[in-house]
Amino acid sequence: MTKAETDRLLDRLEVYQVGGSVRDSLLGLPAPDRDYVVVGATPETMTERGFRPVGRDFPVFLHPHTHEEYALARTERKAGRGYHGFVFHTGADVSLEQDLARRDLTVNAMALTPDGHLIDPLNGLLDLQQGVLRHISEAFREDPVRILRLARFATRFGNFEIADKTLALCRQMVADGEVDHLVPERVWQEMQRALMHDQPSRFFEVLRSVGALAVILPEVDALFGIPQPAKYHPEIDTGRHTLMVLDQAARLQAPLSVRFACLVHDLGKALTPEAEWPSHRGHEKRGLKPIAEVCQRLAVPVACRDLALRVGEFHLHCHRALTLKPATVERLFGQLDAWRRPERLRGFLLACKADLRGRLGREDDPYIQAEFLDRAYAASAAVEARPFVDQGLTGPAIAGAMRRERIKRIAQLRADFPVPPPA
Numbered sequence: 001m002t003k004a005e006t007d008r009l010l011d012r013l014e015v016y017q018v019g020g021s022v023r024d025s026l027l028g029l030p031a032p033d034r035d036y037v038v039v040g041a042t043p044e045t046m047t048e049r050g051f052r053p054v055g056r057d058f059p060v061f062l063h064p065h066t067h068e069e070y071a072l073a074r075t076e077r078k079a080g081r082g083y084h085g086f087v088f089h090t091g092a093d094v095s096l097e098q099d100l101a102r103r104d105l106t107v108n109a110m111a112l113t114p115d116g117h118l119i120d121p122l123n124g125l126l127d128l129q130q131g132v133l134r135h136i137s138e139a140f141r142e143d144p145v146r147i148l149r150l151a152r153f154a155t156r157f158g159n160f161e162i163a164d165k166t167l168a169l170c171r172q173m174v175a176d177g178e179v180d181h182l183v184p185e186r187v188w189q190e191m192q193r194a195l196m197h198d199q200p201s202r203f204f205e206v207l208r209s210v211g212a213l214a215v216i217l218p219e220v221d222a223l224f225g226i227p228q229p230a231k232y233h234p235e236i237d238t239g240r241h242t243l244m245v246l247d248q249a250a251r252l253q254a255p256l257s258v259r260f261a262c263l264v265h266d267l268g269k270a271l272t273p274e275a276e277w278p279s280h281r282g283h284e285k286r287g288l289k290p291i292a293e294v295c296q297r298l299a300v301p302v303a304c305r306d307l308a309l310r311v312g313e314f315h316l317h318c319h320r321a322l323t324l325k326p327a328t329v330e331r332l333f334g335q336l337d338a339w340r341r342p343e344r345l346r347g348f349l350l351a352c353k354a355d356l357r358g359r360l361g362r363e364d365d366p367y368i369q370a371e372f373l374d375r376a377y378a379a380s381a382a383v384e385a386r387p388f389v390d391q392g393l394t395g396p397a398i399a400g401a402m403r404r405e406r407i408k409r410i411a412q413l414r415a416d417f418p419v420p421p422p423a
Contacts, residue, residue, distance in 0.1 A: 201243035245358030319423035
C-alpha cells in the first residue's frame with residue numbers, strides 16, 4: 001500500500017503512535033511493532049474506513065493493509081478483582097492525555113504525532129534518560145499483571161532501576177491479595193518473554209523482592225534458603241543456584257524449553273527433609289510432582305513440560321555420564337525418548353551444561369559429559385536392524401541384538417574420555 005493510500009485512510013483522524021515502540025525508538029532500539037491511539041473517533045468511523053475490529057474487551061482495529069493496531073483512546077475504571085476486573089470508556093471525548101494516564105509506567109506513556117513530535121505529559125523521557133521504571137499513579141495497583149510487566153521490563157532493561165515507591169506499591173498489592181487473582185495464562189505469557197532475555201534471573205528477583213514470587217511460583221520461592229554442599233555448590237543457596245543456572249542457559253542462547261527446564265530442575269530440593277541438609281539425595285524424583293504441578297497450573301506448553309520433567313529426573317545421570325555403565329547410558333537415551341526426538345537430547349544436554357556452570361566459580365567449566373553423550377547417541381543411533389534381519393533374527397530378538405550393539409559402541413567410545421571430577 002502506498003503512503004498516499006494510507007494517508008487517505010487516516011485522513012482527518014487524530015492518530016498518535018504510542019507505547020513500547022515510542023520508548024524503544026527513543027532508546028535507539030528496533031521497534032518493528034507499532035501501536036496507535038485514535039482520538040475523537042468512534043467504532044463506526046473506523047469500520048467505515050475499512051479497519052477490522054479485533055478487540056474483545058475494548059475497541060481495537062487492524063489497519064486493512066499494514067495490519068498495525070489502532071485503538072480508540074480510552075479510560076478505565078476498576079470494577080472487580082484481577083486482570084478482567086475493569087470497565088472501559090472509549091467515547092470520542094477521551095483525550096490523548098487521559099489515555100496515556102491510564103498506562104502502567106511513565107516510560108510507556110509517551111506518544112508521537114505523525115510528524116514526529118513527542119508528547120510526554122508524565123515525564124517518561126526523563127525517567128527513560130535516567131534509567132528509572134516508575135508507576136504513573138495509584139491506579140497501577142488495580143491490575144496485578146502490571147507487577148509481572150514491571151519485572152519483565154526490569155529484566156529487558158537490565159541497567160534500569162525500579163523506583164522505591166513503585167516497589168512499595170507492588171508489595172502492598174501483594175499484601176492486599178491482588179496477585180492471587182492473576183490469570184495463569186498471563187503469568188506464563190509474561191514469564192516466557194522474560195525467560196528469553198539476556199539475564200532472566202532478574203525477573204524472578206524482582207518478583208521475590210515484592211513478595212509476588214511466593215504467590216505465583218511458590219515452588220521456586222521455596223528454594224531460597226535451602227543449603228547445598230559447598231564442595232559442589234560454592235554458592236550454597238539452592239535458589240541462587242537456580243537463578244545462576246537460568247542465566248547460564250541464556251548465555252548459551254538456549255531455547256525457551258531449556259530455560260524453563262533450568263528454572264524448575266531442582267524443585268525437589270525444597271522437599272528434602274531438613275535433617276538431611278545440605279545433602280539432597282533423591283531430589284530428582286521428589287521434584288517431578290512439583291514440576292508437573294507448575295506446568296499444569298500455568299498451562300505450560302507440552303514441549304516445555306516434557307523436557308522439564310526429563311531434566312528434573314535425569315540431570316544427575318548427565319553429570320555422571322562417564323561413570324555410568326554403558327547399558328545405563330543406552331537406557332537413558334530411551335528414557336529421554338531420544339530415538340524418536342533427537343532434539344530433546346540436545347535440549348537436555350544444554351540444560352545440564354547450564355546446571356554445571358550455574359555455580360560460583362564454575363561459569364566457564366568444560367562439560368565433556370555432553371560431548372560424550374552426544375557422540376554416544378550418534379554411535380547408537382547408527383545401529384540398524386537390517387544386519388540382524390539378514391542373520392535370520394525376528395521380533396524381540398532384533399531389538400535385543402540392536403541394544404547389545406549400541407551398548408558395545410558406547411563402551412568403546414567411553415575409553416576416549418577421561419573421568420571429570422564429581423559435579
